[in-house]
Amino acid sequence: MVTETLYRYTKVVSNFNAKSICILGRQPALGLAELESLYGSDHLEPLGTQAARLDVEAGDINFTRLGGTIKVAKILANLSTSNWAEIEKYLLKNIPPHLAHMPEGKFTLGISAYELGVKSETINKTNLKIKSLIKKTGRPVRVVPNKETALNSAQVLHNSLIKRGGWELLLIANKKDTILAQTMFIQDIEAYGARDQARPKRDARIGMLPPKLAQIIVNLAAGQMKQPDKTPGTWESDIKSSRPAHFLDPFCGTGVVLQEALLMGYSVLGTDLEPRMVEYSKANLDWLKTRYPHIMEYKVEAGDATAHKWAKDIDAVAAETYLGRPLSSLPEPDKLKEIVNDVNTILEKFLKNLAPQLKPGVPVCLAVPAWRSNGGQLTHLPLIDRISALGYNLVKFKAAKPTELIYFREGQTVARQLLVLVKR
Ligand SMILES: C[S@@+](CC[C@H](N)C(=O)[O-])C[C@H]1O[C@@H](n2cnc3c(N)ncnc32)[C@H](O)[C@@H]1O
Numbered sequence: 001m002v003t004e005t006l007y008r009y010t011k012v013v014s015n016f017n018a019k020s021i022c023i024l025g026r027q028p029a030l031g032l033a034e035l036e037s038l039y040g041s042d043h044l045e046p047l048g049t050q051a052a053r054l055d056v057e058a059g060d061i062n063f064t065r066l067g068g069t070i071k072v073a074k075i076l077a078n079l080s081t082s083n084w085a086e087i088e089k090y091l092l093k094n095i096p097p098h099l100a101h102m103p104e105g106k107f108t109l110g111i112s113a114y115e116l117g118v119k120s121e122t123i124n125k126t127n128l129k130i131k132s133l134i135k136k137t138g139r140p141v142r143v144v145p146n147k148e149t150a151l152n153s154a155q156v157l158h159n160s161l162i163k164r165g166g167w168e169l170l171l172i173a174n175k176k177d178t179i180l181a182q183t184m185f186i187q188d189i190e191a192y193g194a195r196d197q198a199r200p201k202r203d204a205r206i207g208m209l210p211p212k213l214a215q216i217i218v219n220l221a222a223g224q225m226k227q228p229d230k231t232p233g234t235w236e237s238d239i240k241s242s243r244p245a246h247f248l249d250p251f252c253g254t255g256v257v258l259q260e261a262l263l264m265g266y267s268v269l270g271t272d273l274e275p276r277m278v279e280y281s282k283a284n285l286d287w288l289k290t291r292y293p294h295i296m297e298y299k300v301e302a303g304d305a306t307a308h309k310w311a312k313d314i315d316a317v318a319a320e321t322y323l324g325r326p327l328s329s330l331p332e333p334d335k336l337k338e339i340v341n342d343v344n345t346i347l348e349k350f351l352k353n354l355a356p357q358l359k360p361g362v363p364v365c366l367a368v369p370a371w372r373s374n375g376g377q378l379t380h381l382p383l384i385d386r387i388s389a390l391g392y393n394l395v396k397f398k399a400a401k402p403t404e405l406i407y408f409r410e411g412q413t414v415a416r417q418l419l420v421l422v423k424r
Pocket of ligand 1: 253
């Protein structure tokens with residue numbers, strides 16, 4: 001059974017000096033695990049249910065590779081109140097003097113509140129008060145109206161709030177305090193759409209893996225790769241300093257995981273049982289190369305993941321595996337058992353085939369199916385209880401429980417469960 005509550009870790013992190021805020025996506029646990037994977041648990045603290053604080057400068061966060069974070073903001077101040085009237089007072093007092101340092105010209109302001117219990121109408125009233133105060137200084141000003149308490153990515157992008165002359169201010173409850181932060185990066189929904197829908201070969205039959213989820217899968221594996229020093233900002237340059245790490249997707253389908261790994265600077269090998277899928281992945285990656293000429297090497301070949309011998313230099317494995325047949329509702333128990341056993345047999349055989357081909361310590365992140373009833377009850381693959389016997393250790397995250405690493409849309413029967421393993 002999946003619970004939506006996030007696991008909070010209570011470890012006291014010494015010298016934790018929060019510098020930035022990440023606003024997490026629709027399934028916050030996935031975003032938390034991704035951040036923990038890349039930056040390490042000592043550099044991150046969950047904040048409420050939708051955000052995380054990092055002791056990494058916003059500018060040092062490689063935002064374009066994050067699939068589970070929708071906004072990155074730099075922390076400006078900690079207000080020792082969570083009362084909106086007090087917060088409004090603070091904004092009215094502090095925004096105009098700060099604007100004095102900005103180049104002349106039109107100013108656009110947006111405000112997003114998280115977990116402060118304030119209504120969007122109240123924020124709009126504050127917006128108007130700030131607007132009239134700024135107008136009095138002679139500067140042309142526009143405020144973005146709040147339909148919800150927080151602006152969405154499209155509103156921030158279309159109103160140019162992260163460009164010159166624009167600000168999105170975030171106000172996030174932190175127990176009795178409020179953190180004030182300014183958005184620096186916003187998830188580029190159009191770029192995701194472009195590389196998802198414009199790819200020449202797509203196949204609805206095998207299910208569309210969203211590029212954001214593919215990024216999370218790659219990042220969960222990447223964070224486990226051996227690095228001499230996993231302090232923020234250094235781990236990526238470590239990768240760049242040697243040969244690019246080499247990722248394998250043994251169930252590559254149309255190549256979304258391969259594509260996202262290439263865009264992060266890795267080289268990739270994809271294999272798939274179906275020759276048609278091999279052709280699709282090749283065509284899609286050739287297309288990617290025309291748009292991003294600097295991507296690393298890629299190779300795609302036919303191969304049955306339960307028996308294939310891959311090249312020896314695999315540094316990480318990332319895949320959305322065989323998910324079984326698509327289902328629009330949960331079948332009768334006997335039928336479900338048959339489907340689960342069928343997928344479980346294939347994936348166990350695959351993991352057994354893969355284990356002796358990997359060096360100890362090589363990470364494997366797999367999106368495997370979990371079957372969801374209308375009430376949210378999940379049926380998991382039996383192999384999850386036998387990971388150790390199959391030659392791997394299951395990686396646990398402090399900021400998210402394994403049972404929370406499940407991606408699904410409301411009404412979906414086949415959810416994707418993310419397993420992060422390391423070859424023993
Ligand atoms: C859910 S799809 C993966 C889709 C992929 N993430 C994409 O971007 O299109 C699973 C893929 O596994 C492949 N497959 C199924 N059984 C396999 C096996 N034994 N060995 C290799 N590939 C297999 C299917 O052909 C299919 O392309």
